[in-house]
Amino acid sequence: SQTIHQWPATLVQPVGSPLSLECTVEGTSNPNLYWYRQAAGRGLQLLFYSVGIGQISSEVPQNLSASRPQDRQFILSSKKLLLSDSGFYLCAWRKGVLDGYTFGSGTRLTVV
């Protein structure tokens, strides 16, 4: 069966520090991968998606970036965090566009 792993679960980082969140999927190949962010009490905002290795599409301009160095690995990064980057970050995958998303357990990021 397929599983998705996301870490860390919680993170407290100072303003201006770098960020690296990692997501891996097991049990499938060539998944579509996604990074979402959810602000407190709000819906999910799509940040990045990837249909293959090295292929990244950005949905919103920001100081975040994403990379997909391997087929089942998706990384969210920032060189310098802002206070506004605080939120709940979720990685998700789906096999095809007619399939439902499967989400990871999320990372609660607090920028202080």
Next chain:
Amino acid sequence: LAKTTQPISMDSYEGQEVNITCSHNNIATNDYITWYQQFPSQGPRFIIQGYKTKVTNEVASLFIPADRKSSTLSLPRVSLSDTAVYYCLVGGYGGSARQLTFGSGTQLTVLP
């Protein structure tokens, strides 16, 4: 992408049937309707997906009228553990991975 409108919140009592309606007036021909459930500090979980008429699975039913401009998620005999945020998403296929956008969702509170 089709915009969706849902009630912000709903209350119900244990054992009742709950119907949550979502409006999507500009749904496209190739758009599917998908519902997710999200508990606090967790990623959303796929509930059900449909294109037209009625779809039923072990946890919910989805009713879609002929014009497809709205849809209704029906949860039979809710329990306290069904308290969560429910998201209606509309999106289709056509070669792009970015097909689904999450709105603010409906906070369902089940009371004893």
